[in-house]
Amino acid sequence: MTVSYALVALPPLAITVVLAGIAGAELAGAHPLTMGAPRSVSEAIAMRDEGAAARFVEDGASVTAIGLIRRGILSEQAVLATPAETAVLVDAPPALEFLASRGVVLSPNLACLAMDIGARAVRSRLGDLSSCRAGDAIREVLARP
Amino acid sequence: MNVDSASIDLGAAARRWTWLAYAYGLLVSAVLGYFLLGLVIQVSDSFGNLLAVQSVSLEDLVRDQFSQRGYLRPLLWAQVKIVYELAAGQYYLWFRGIHVIQVALLIGLCVRLMRPRTRLDAALVPLALAALIGSHTFAPLVREAFPINSFLTIAIACVVAANVAFGQRSRWYSDAAIVVLLVGCVLTVESGILIWVVCAVAYFLGARGVSRRALVAMTACLMTYVAARMLVLDVGAPSLAERASGFGFGILEPSDLIARFQERPWVFYAYNVASSISTVLFSEPKGGVWRFVWELTVGNIHPWTVVSVLSSTAASVLLLWFARRQRLWMRRATRTYEDQLVIVFFAVLVVNAVISFPYTKNVIMSPAGVFLSVAVYHAARAWLQDVARQRLVVSIVLFTVLTCGWAFRVAGNHYNLRWTAAEQRAEWVTVDQWLERQRITLRDDRAHALRDALRRDAVWNHATPFQPSSAWGRWFDIDW
Numbered sequence: 353m354t355v356s357y358a359l360v361a362l363p364p365l366a367i368t369v370v371l372a373g374i375a376g377a378e379l380a381g382a383h384p385l386t387m388g389a390p391r392s393v394s395e396a397i398a399m400r401d402e403g404a405a406a407r408f409v410e411d412g413a414s415v416t417a418i419g420l421i422r423r424g425i426l427s428e429q430a431v432l433a434t435p436a437e438t439a440v441l442v443d444a445p446p447a448l449e450f451l452a453s454r455g456v457v458l459s460p461n462l463a464c465l466a467m468d469i470g471a472r473a474v475r476s477r478l479g480d481l482s483s484c485r486a487g488d489a490i491r492e493v494l495a496r497p
Numbered sequence: 498m499n500v501d502s503a504s505i506d507l508g509a510a511a512r513r514w515t516w517l518a519y520a521y522g523l524l525v526s527a528v529l530g531y532f533l534l535g536l537v538i539q540v541s542d543s544f545g546n547l548l549a550v551q552s553v554s555l556e557d558l559v560r561d562q563f564s565q566r567g568y569l570r571p572l573l574w575a576q577v578k579i580v581y582e583l584a585a586g587q588y589y590l591w592f593r594g595i596h597v598i599q600v601a602l603l604i605g606l607c608v609r610l611m612r613p614r615t616r617l618d619a620a621l622v623p624l625a626l627a628a629l630i631g632s633h634t635f636a637p638l639v640r641e642a643f644p645i646n647s648f649l650t651i652a653i654a655c656v657v658a659a660n661v662a663f664g665q666r667s668r669w670y671s672d673a674a675i676v677v678l679l680v681g682c683v684l685t686v687e688s689g690i691l692i693w694v695v696c697a698v699a700y701f702l703g704a705r706g707v708s709r710r711a712l713v714a715m716t717a718c719l720m721t722y723v724a725a726r727m728l729v730l731d732v733g734a735p736s737l738a739e740r741a742s743g744f745g746f747g748i749l750e751p752s753d754l755i756a757r758f759q760e761r762p763w764v765f766y767a768y769n770v771a772s773s774i775s776t777v778l779f780s781e782p783k784g785g786v787w788r789f790v791w792e793l794t795v796g797n798i799h800p801w802t803v804v805s806v807l808s809s810t811a812a813s814v815l816l817l818w819f820a821r822r823q824r825l826w827m828r829r830a831t832r833t834y835e836d837q838l839v840i841v842f843f844a845v846l847v848v849n850a851v852i853s854f855p856y857t858k859n860v861i862m863s864p865a866g867v868f869l870s871v872a873v874y875h876a877a878r879a880w881l882q883d884v885a886r887q888r889l890v891v892s893i894v895l896f897t898v899l900t901c902g903w904a905f906r907v908a909g910n911h912y913n914l915r916w917t918a919a920e921q922r923a924e925w926v927t928v929d930q931w932l933e934r935q936r937i938t939l940r941d942d943r944a945h946a947l948r949d950a951l952r953r954d955a956v957w958n959h960a961t962p963f964q965p966s967s968a969w970g971r972w973f974d975i976d977w
Contacts (some may be wrong), residue, residue, distance in 0.1 A: 360621065361619075361621070361623060363900040365521075370908075371532075378963065385969075403960070405955060
């Protein structure tokens with residue numbers, strides 16, 4: 353009977369212990385099951401952490417510089433992208449709005465990128481372009497060494 | 498061993514399991530509190546409210562609330578104003594601290610209501626607390642604040658009321674406190690009425706923690722409130738034009754609601770009441786939207802949806818079995834504490850749903866969700882004590898769905914707290930654009946200072962907690 357009682361308690365208990373472990377590890381400086389803190393404006397946007405992106409920018413980071421997005425965040429490979437391209441890749445209009453307020457020019461190429469990956473939310477912000485050649489914009493981002 | 502020493506041993510053992518249950522509650526509170534401190538004061542629903550209380554005196558603020566249409570919540574605003582003034586610039590510390598304390602209080606009071614005394618009781622506390630904090634009616638209690646979550650305040654007050662009502666006997670001070678609690682909560686949010694429901698049903702069932710005199714006083718207060726609201730202040734209820742609401746497979750905007758239901762609003766109200774009951778018992782619909790049914794029809798079932806529906810249905814099956822076996826509605830003379838609490842749950846569920854008639858939201862049903870967890874605890878104990886051995890296969894299936902399902906939902910709610918933490922900071926990054934969209938002008942230096950302080954808290958002082966890998970997203974990333 354004791355075993356069956358323990359089995360009833362086990363699943364929720366296990367989740368609580370795992371969550372407590374995550375909390376404890378984070379307080380100790382580790383970051384289990386996460387990618388840790390973002391390292392660039394682009395990576396912050398890719399991780400949907402606009403707060404960190406703003407902190408980088410307000411600390412002097414460029415809003416147009418190409419940044420490294422570590423593998424496992426956007427895809428299985430590392431990606432090199434500008435903050436605006438990243439905002440399109442994760443379909444995040446607020447990030448795009450923030451970058452625009454910081455002087456980033458929303459180029460037509462971003463609209464092509466949004467069409468390539470089917471980013472619905474940013475497409476409604478950027479509009480569609482008839483001059484885009486399907487696949488070119490995304491190929492250009494992924495081809496970066 | 499004589500009788501006295503045996504009873505001392507039993508008492509010591511009972512205390513050990515009781516303390517173990519409280520210790521587990523403390524652990525759950527600490528973990529949830531840690532995740533809650535990852536959130537900041539949000540822009541929507543909080544910054545605007547703080548601006549509204551900033552330049553008005555407490556008296557004027559409360560007085561203005563008595564001339565509102567649709568809502569009568571003067572003490573909700575008074576609480577925000579008082580904490581705002583007490584915070585003296587330390588907004589994160591005060592408002593987020595209060596949120597953590599509220600959650601810990603709710604968990605502690607729920608454990609107290611469960612009265613764990615045995616090994617089996619202690620083993621069921623993790624399941625019951627998972628049913629509490631894993632619920633979709635609990636999620637908005639922790640993901641949102643205004644910047645005090647008034648629905649959480651009401652949920653706590655209802656559990657306080659139940660603890661008092663099921664106490665051994667009434668005392669003058671507990672009677673006085675419960676009347677004050679009712680008045681305070683009713684003037685905070687309309688769901689405060691549920692405190693009266695808890696006390697009245699408990700009294701009817703034979704509990705005497707609240708005296709007859711106190712119950713009469715509470716009833717008089719409630720009638721005065723209803724009369725003042727309807728006849729004197731002419732506050733009424735929220736109209737169809739008030740807000741968007743879920744209906745069928747989607748959300749209807751106020752203009753759609755008016756077009757469809759202006760001639761027969763009772764159809765919409767009946768839908769809301771039925772949806773509110775169903776969402777607590779079956780996790781479907783959520784916010785009035787039949788998401789699971791829709792996913793079934795398109796053949797694209799999300800794990801988060803199916804687990805929530807299955808785990809809630811398993812809990813409801815357990816409760817219905819308990820109600821039937823105990824013959825709750827007939828067996829008046831020999832009702833146990835467990836029977837009484839399950840009846841209180843059903844009463845809270847029905848009244849909670851009825852007062853939610855103008856629109857349906859998960860958070861409004863949070864008091865019923867809280868009592869569901871306590872009722873599940875008692876029903877599960879009865880099943881494991883009396884039925885499990887005879888119906889082994891059914892028991893294994895039922896409890897696997899229950900325990901694994903609710904544990905999964907706990908993980909999902911914590912995952913969503915992380916996601917919310919990032920989302921809230923994103924709002925602060927573009928707060929000026931938000932102010933423009935809302936047509937809010939920061940009129941003086943104090944308003945600018947408030948915006949700067951809250952933005953600094955969100956972006957600089959309290960960095961976004963680490964975001965879980967996107968690989969987990971497909972399991973949990975549904976925004977309710």
